[in-house]
Amino acid sequence: MNATAARPAFGRDPAVTAAVIVLWLLLALFVVYPLAMLFVRIVVDKGALDLSGIVKILTDRHQVRAFWNSLLLAFLVGIAGTLIGFLFAFTAARTRLPRAALTLLDASVLLPLVSPPFTTAIAMIFSFGPRGLITYDLLGIKGVTVYGLTSTLCSEVLTYFPIAYLTLRPILAAIDSNVEGMAFSLGASRWRVFRTVTLPLAVPGLANAFLLLFAASLADFATPLILGGNQFPVLPTQAFLQITGMFDLRGGAALSLVLLVPAMIVFLLQRYWVSRRYYVTITGKGAGQTPFDSVSPWVRRALLTACVATVVVVVYFYALLFYASIVVAFGANHALTLQHYRVIFTEGLKAIRDTLIIAGFAMPLGGLYGVLLGYLVTKKQFVGRRTMEVVSMVNYALPGTIVGIAYLIAFNDPPIELTGTALVIIACYVFRYGPTGIRATVALLSQIDRSIEEASQGLGAGSGTTFRRVTLPLIMPAFFAGLGVVFIRSMTAISATIFLVSISWTLITVKILENMTELALGPAAAFSVLVVAIVFVVIGAVGWLLRSFRAPGAARVTSLLGG
Amino acid sequence: MNVIPRWLRRTISAMLVGAATLPAFAAETLNVYSIWPENWARPMFEEFEKATGVKVNFVRFSSGEALARVIAEKNNPRVDVLFGGPVETFAAGISEGVFEPYKPPSAAKLPPRFRQADGQWTAIADDPLVFMTNNKFLKDNNLAAPASWSDLLAPAYKNSLQMADARTSGTAVTRIFSVLEVNGRDEGKAFAYMKQLRPNVQLYTKSGGGGTLPVGLGQAGGGIFFIVDALDTKAKGYDVTISFPKEGIGTAAEAIALIKGAKNPELGKKLIDWATSPAMQNLFAKYKINFVPAHPDVAVEPSLAAVLKGAKIFAIDADYAGANRKRIVDRWVAEVLNQ
Numbered sequence: 023m024n025a026t027a028a029r030p031a032f033g034r035d036p037a038v039t040a041a042v043i044v045l046w047l048l049l050a051l052f053v054v055y056p057l058a059m060l061f062v063r064i065v066v067d068k069g070a071l072d073l074s075g076i077v078k079i080l081t082d083r084h085q086v087r088a089f090w091n092s093l094l095l096a097f098l099v100g101i102a103g104t105l106i107g108f109l110f111a112f113t114a115a116r117t118r119l120p121r122a123a124l125t126l127l128d129a130s131v132l133l134p135l136v137s138p139p140f141t142t143a144i145a146m147i148f149s150f151g152p153r154g155l156i157t158y159d160l161l162g163i164k165g166v167t168v169y170g171l172t173s174t175l176c177s178e179v180l181t182y183f184p185i186a187y188l189t190l191r192p193i194l195a196a197i198d199s200n201v202e203g204m205a206f207s208l209g210a211s212r213w214r215v216f217r218t219v220t221l222p223l224a225v226p227g228l229a230n231a232f233l234l235l236f237a238a239s240l241a242d243f244a245t246p247l248i249l250g251g252n253q254f255p256v257l258p259t260q261a262f263l264q265i266t267g268m269f270d271l272r273g274g275a276a277l278s279l280v281l282l283v284p285a286m287i288v289f290l291l292q293r294y295w296v297s298r299r300y301y302v303t304i305t306g307k308g309a310g311q312t313p314f315d316s317v318s319p320w321v322r323r324a325l326l327t328a329c330v331a332t333v334v335v336v337v338y339f340y341a342l343l344f345y346a347s348i349v350v351a352f353g354a355n356h357a358l359t360l361q362h363y364r365v366i367f368t369e370g371l372k373a374i375r376d377t378l379i380i381a382g383f384a385m386p387l388g389g390l391y392g393v394l395l396g397y398l399v400t401k402k403q404f405v406g407r408r409t410m411e412v413v414s415m416v417n418y419a420l421p422g423t424i425v426g427i428a429y430l431i432a433f434n435d436p437p438i439e440l441t442g443t444a445l446v447i448i449a450c451y452v453f454r455y456g457p458t459g460i461r462a463t464v465a466l467l468s469q470i471d472r473s474i475e476e477a478s479q480g481l482g483a484g485s486g487t488t489f490r491r492v493t494l495p496l497i498m499p500a501f502f503a504g505l506g507v508v509f510i511r512s513m514t515a516i517s518a519t520i521f522l523v524s525i526s527w528t529l530i531t532v533k534i535l536e537n538m539t540e541l542a543l544g545p546a547a548a549f550s551v552l553v554v555a556i557v558f559v560v561i562g563a564v565g566w567l568l569r570s571f572r573a574p575g576a577a578r579v580t581s582l583l584g585g
Numbered sequence: 586m587n588v589i590p591r592w593l594r595r596t597i598s599a600m601l602v603g604a605a606t607l608p609a610f611a612a613e614t615l616n617v618y619s620i621w622p623e624n625w626a627r628p629m630f631e632e633f634e635k636a637t638g639v640k641v642n643f644v645r646f647s648s649g650e651a652l653a654r655v656i657a658e659k660n661n662p663r664v665d666v667l668f669g670g671p672v673e674t675f676a677a678g679i680s681e682g683v684f685e686p687y688k689p690p691s692a693a694k695l696p697p698r699f700r701q702a703d704g705q706w707t708a709i710a711d712d713p714l715v716f717m718t719n720n721k722f723l724k725d726n727n728l729a730a731p732a733s734w735s736d737l738l739a740p741a742y743k744n745s746l747q748m749a750d751a752r753t754s755g756t757a758v759t760r761i762f763s764v765l766e767v768n769g770r771d772e773g774k775a776f777a778y779m780k781q782l783r784p785n786v787q788l789y790t791k792s793g794g795g796g797t798l799p800v801g802l803g804q805a806g807g808g809i810f811f812i813v814d815a816l817d818t819k820a821k822g823y824d825v826t827i828s829f830p831k832e833g834i835g836t837a838a839e840a841i842a843l844i845k846g847a848k849n850p851e852l853g854k855k856l857i858d859w860a861t862s863p864a865m866q867n868l869f870a871k872y873k874i875n876f877v878p879a880h881p882d883v884a885v886e887p888s889l890a891a892v893l894k895g896a897k898i899f900a901i902d903a904d905y906a907g908a909n910r911k912r913i914v915d916r917w918v919a920e921v922l923n924q
Contacts, residue, residue, distance in 0.1 A: 084923065144798075151804035152745065152787070167744070168804075169788055252750075252789050252922060263791065266649025267753025269677040271656060353802040354822035430657045442663060520650060524663065525616055525642040536645055540622045541798055541821050 037486040042404050045395055049413050052453045056432035057416065060424070061279070063431055064272045079273040080280065085260060092240060092257040093284055095175060099239035100232045102179045106332060107186020107231055108224070113325045114187075115194040129558065130333040133340050135184040135507075136557045138514045138534050141550050143248035144543075145339045146177050148353075155342075169251025177245050180336065182238050186231035188507065189462050192499035193227030194220075196469050212318055226465040229292040234461055237285050237419040243517055257281055258421035262517075265423065278424035285419030286412065293411075340554070347547035362544035366552060370533050370545070374552070377530045380444050381512035384451040385560075388512075389505025391452055392459020393497055397489065399460075400467040401475070411460075417450075418457040422517025425454055430521045442524040450518050455511040459504015466500045467493075502568050506561055513553050615852040616663065617643040618651045620670030621839075628872045633859055639852050647792060648674040649753065655683050655844060662846045665853035668860070672838045673755035675706040676907065685845040687854055691861040691880060698900050699838055699879045706840040707861045710869070710876035713836035713898045714759055717815040718807035719800050720824045730828040731807070734767060734778065742785040745806035747796030749789065750922070751914045755837060756793025758910060760809050761917055762901045763835035770905075772913075779921045789922060801825060811837070816875040816892070833897035839876060 065071055079085060110131055114124060134142065149156045151168045197220060205215045243258035250256060257277055264274035346352040350359050366374070398404070399411045417425050429450055433440035440446040470493075478488040494501075516531040523532050530549055537546035619626040623645045630641035646654065648670040655667060655678065667678070678684055679701070688704035699708035716731050723730060726741040737746065749757035761779070768774040787805055790796045794814035799805040801823030815827050841860050843853045859865050866878035870886035877885055877893070885893070 084918075147799065147804060148802065151799070151802075153803040167787070247791060263750075263753045265653050266647065267750075267791070269649065269652055269656070269674075269681070271653060351822040354824065427653070427657060430654065434658050434663075435661045439661070441658070441661075520646070521654060521657075523644060525644055528644065536623055540624055541794075541801070541817055542624075543798070 035485040037484065037489075038398065038402050038404065041394060041398060042402075042410075045391075045398070045410065046406070048391075049410065049453075051438070052449045053413055053416050055438075056425075056428035059432040060275055060428040064275050064279070067272070075273060076276045079264070079270075079276060084255065085257070085277060088255040088257045088260045089280060091171075091254055092281065095171065095178070095246070095256060096236045096239040096284070098175055099178045099182060100236035102175070103183040103235040103239075104186045104190075104228055104231045106179065106183040107188075107235075108190055108228065109325065109328055110183070110187045110332075111190035111194050111227075113329050114191060117322045117325060127329065127333070130336050131184050131187050132510075132557070132561065133336050133554065134181045135510050136514060136554050137181065137340075137343075138516065138531050138550050138553060141343055141534075141547070142177055142181055142339060143245055144538075145342050146173055146249060148342065149339075167251070169249060169253070171254045174246050174249045174254060174256075177249055178239050178242060180339075181245065182235050185234050185238065185458060185507070188458070188503045189231040189234060189465060190224065190227045192462065192466055192503065193224055193469065195499075196466065197223045212321075223469075225295075226468045229295060230461040230465045233289055233292050234418075234458060236288050237415070240281050240285055241419060241421045241517075243421055243423060258423070261421060262423045265427065271427065275424055275427060278421045281421060282416065282419060285415070289412065289415055289419075343547050344551055346543050347551045350544070352543045352547070359544075362548035365545045366533075366548050370530070370549060373528045373530050373533045376444070376527050377513060378556070380447050380451070380527070380529070381509050383444070384448045384455075384512045385505050385509040387448065388452040388456045388508030389459055389501050391456045392504035392508075393463050393494075393501040395456075396460040396463025396500065397467065397493060397497065400464050401472075401493070411464075414453075414460055415457055417454045422454070422515065422519075423521070425450060426518035426521030429518070441522075442526055444527050447519055447522050447527060447529070450522055451508060451512045451515070454518060455508045455515070456504065458507040459500060462500035462503045463497055466497050470496055498568065502564055506564060509560060509564075510557055513557055613639045613852065615639055615641050615665055615849055615856060617641055617666045617668050617856070618654065618664050619643045619645045619668045620648045620651050620674070621645070621668065625872065625874045626668065629860070629865060629868065632865070632868055633856060636859065636864065637855055639855060641856070643668070648755065652678055652681075652683075656681050659683055659846075662844045662848070665844055665847035665849045666856055667842050667844060668856075669709070669839055669841065671712070671755035671759075672706065672708070672840050672903075673758060675701070675840045675842055678842065679705050683845055685843040685847065685850065687843045687857060689854070689858045689861045691858070694881060695861075695879060696881075698903055701840075706842040707857065708838040708879040709841050709860045709866065710839040710879050711836055712811045712813055712839055712876055713893070713896070714756070714763060714809055714834045715812045715815050715896075716807065716828045716830065716834075717797070717800055717810050717818065718826050718828070719803050719805070720826055721803055722806040723826065726806075730826045732828055732831055734764065734830045734832055736830075737785065737807075738778075738781055739785075742806055744785065744787050746782075746786045747788045747790055747799055747805040747808040748786060748810075749793045749795065750791055751789075751917045752922075753791045754793045756809075756811055757789070758906070758914065759835045759837045759901060761913060762906050763833070763899075765913070766835065766899060766901070767830070767832040772916075776916065776920055779917065783921055812877075812889075812892070813875045816889075820873070827892060829896035829898075831897065833899050835901045836877075836898050837901065838879060 064076060065073060067075070110127065113119070114127055119127065147168055148154060150173065152158065154168070157163045201223075202215050202219050205219050206212065210218070241258060243262045246254070246256045246259045247262065250259060257280065261274040261277040264270045264277060347362055348358055348360070349356045350361070395410070395414055399407050429446055430441060432438070433446050475488050475492055478492045479485065483491065514531060516535060519529055520532060520535070523529055530553060534546045534549045537543070537549070617630070626643060626645060630643060634640050651667060651670065652674050655662070655664075659681070667675070675684070684705045686704040688700075689707055692700045692704070692707050695708060701707070716737070718730055722745065728739065728741055731737050748760065751757040751761055764778060765772065765775045768778065788796070793811055796805060796808040797810055797814050797818045800808050801818045801821065812827070815825070819825055819827065841857050843850065843857060847853050861880065863880050863883045866880050866883040869876055869878060875889050877889070
């Protein structure tokens with residue numbers, strides 16, 4: 023990051039100081055405090071310091087194996103998910119697809135993000151299990167084993183690659199195609215332009231996408247819970263089982279805290295790597311974008327084929343889901359019915375209302391939090407800047423179960439009694455899923471030349487005005503990406519919130535889980551379809567809003583999300 | 586920032602006001618964590634309200650999640666009663682000190698295995714294990730429904746059974762103690778059997794009922810489940826057969842308990858009195874809840890009785906199981922699961 027312009031005056035700006043203080047207070051309350059309370063609960067047993075049980079569980083052979091499995095899975099998901107995400111983002115940004123095709127692409131990419139966790143895994147088993155629709159009925163393979171690394175990996179990549187797409191899309195769109203065009207007219211081949219101009223400029227995006235996927239996979243327990251089987255235990259699942267199966271809260275929490283170590287190492291590594299280079303492409307000096315055909319026709323065809331193939335898999339899964347919602351009992355009685363929808367709109371109405379209220383609050387707050395924090399840590403100099411960036415990632419990198427338990431422990435008793443309120447769930451969402459917006463903002467801001475802001479300040483605008491009038495329009499895509507992810511997660515997350523729902527506030531995902539345990543696939547599928555529909559309506563509205571905020575020089579905004 | 590339009594600001598403030606005034610409860614309200622699924626718990630609580638005028642607010646969790654919450658909320662309990670769920674869960678709760686002893690009037694009539702000696706919990710139902718197999722699988726492999734523990738060892742079942750994981754499920758612990766009982770508590774013989782069975786097990790599921798849907802869908806050939814889960818699978822329309830081993834199979838009680846520090850202890854006791862008495866257990870049949878009633882005065886519903894007819898079912902000895910549980914589960918993990 024270009025730190026030469028670190029003028030002391032920035033640190034004394036009252037607006038910045040106030041924002042920093044407020045953010046620190048919030049982080050202290052909703053990240054540090056719960057974690058500290060949890061930590062105390064782990065190391066203190068009946069009023070005395072006791073580490074023997076913890077040491078025993080952390081050195082257990084099976085847990086150590088689970089730890090390495092987790093790292094392997096997270097690494098593979100990070101690589102594969104970033105690749106696919108880049109493929110989609112590049113296709114969307116560089117192949118000049120017609121608007122309708124782009125919207126379709128966006129919509130199908132969003133689908134997996136929207137899926138409540140259990141449904142994809144179930145579709146996976148139904149399709150690729152020993153009697154799977156594809157493995158057995160279509161291909162006639164007998165005796166396949168669906169449980170293990172491969173299917174967990176496929177399911178997680180499919181679920182999480184949209185995060186990479188959302189992070190990379192604005193980055194690629196913001197790379198001034200004039201730069202590429204110049205390289206091309208200087209005689210470089212398209213491949214060489216891609217390799218020496220486009221790809222290096224996308225590095226902040228790639229590194230951030232990898233980080234997000236790595237952390238998301240490291241923290242995911244639902245997918246391996248269903249698909250990991252007995253041969254491939256991972257740490258978040260082990261931690262969950264330790265708590266809910268062995269009733270050992272301390273041991274489970276200790277296991278989860280271990281996951282923070284690799285997550286933080288990867289975070290610091292990517293930071294170090296990204297910060298050594300210079301990525302500015304938005305300088306304020308550019309003329310309009312000159313169109314440049316960055317891909318040759320056959321590459322375009324190959325890209326599109328790969329995207330379509332992925333989209334087909336995604337759409338197939340959701341077709342299956344929709345089908346399950348309109349038949350009496352999936353797999354047993356395939357008579358068509360609307361009964362399940364009737365059930366969710368009567369018995370499930372409270373859950374729907376609660377979820378919408380909570381997501382409605384979490385969305386703008388989460389988006390704002392992401393952009394503000396991302397902006398401050400990238401563009402401003404203040405004490406504890408790096409620490410703030412690290413702390414903001416903690417809740418994202420921890421398995422949801424642990425965040426949920428930590429919130430429950432911290433906010434159940436006075437002085438801060440929040441259990442049973444909607445606020446505790448909203449806070450959980452904002453601080454757990456806000457980091458997507460932070461990373462997107464950080465990545466996007468490393469592309470914007472500081473001189474643009476300096477010009478504004480030089481002309482007499484305060485830092486608040488500069489932020490609102492200059493920076494904000496430029497980072498709008500990141501704001502909407504962050505906001506979108508927080509909304510989607512608020513509609514679909516379960517691992518943390520299963521411990522935070524209460525008699526007064528319940529959630530759709532909890533109902534889905536409930537229905538799955540009751541073998542009521544129909545209502546579970548109907549709820550999932552409803553979630554998908556709501557998310558699409560909201561994201562569509564956000565896209566519409568986004569278009570009205572489009573600023574010259576900022577990323578081109580053509581469709582649904584993140585521009 | 587002025588980017589928020591006025592209508593949106595108005596909506597938000599309206600929602601804030603709504604959220605603040607929402608939890609306005611009536612005076613006679615009881616808060617409960619239910620481990621029974623909502624479709625069984627809801628009608629029970631509605632009947633309770635009809636009978637006593639006390640309204641029950643409840644949330645449903647799996648047994649592990651419910652207990653984890655009760656433990657985390659120990660210093661400031663949010664609910665008064667923990668309703669339903671296997672005795673296993675309640676035993677774990679006792680060692681965490683989360684229950685308030687209370688002996689309902691019905692307790693005196695119950696056999697000892699249906700009540701905790703100090704009144705920490707009392708049983709409301711009984712739930713035997715069964716074999717459940719997919720009919721299409723049986724037909725494809727020319728098998729009859731398994732009628733003996735040794736039938737499950739047949740090579741035709743290779744990699745096609747699903748049953749619960751002993752680390753996380755009371756169903757599994759009941760199953761393992763069943764194997765021990767039918768082998769005369771000879772651990773050598775019992776573990777030899779379970780090791781022999783291992784290659785036929787496709788997956789040890791996290792929850793007791795986790796394998797029922799795969800068996801229903803035919804992704805797995807069969808498994809060992811609690812009768813309520815098995816009958817529920819059948820009722821959903823899946824083509825499965827329920828059978829019992831001739832050597833016998835174990836059963837586990839479902840319980841209810843008062844939370845220590847409950848804010849409405851008197852109402853909680855009212856619910857416990859009602860749930861442990863025939864007043865509630867007579868309603869199982871009406872709502873198609875396939876538990877076996879715990880109270881001796883309640884008759885087993887005829888169709889459930891027909892399924893159970895001729896089945897050899899035995900109770901797991903609580904003292905023996907309690908004393909050996911941890912050791913047996915550890916051994917199972919080491920020798921069977923990670924074999």
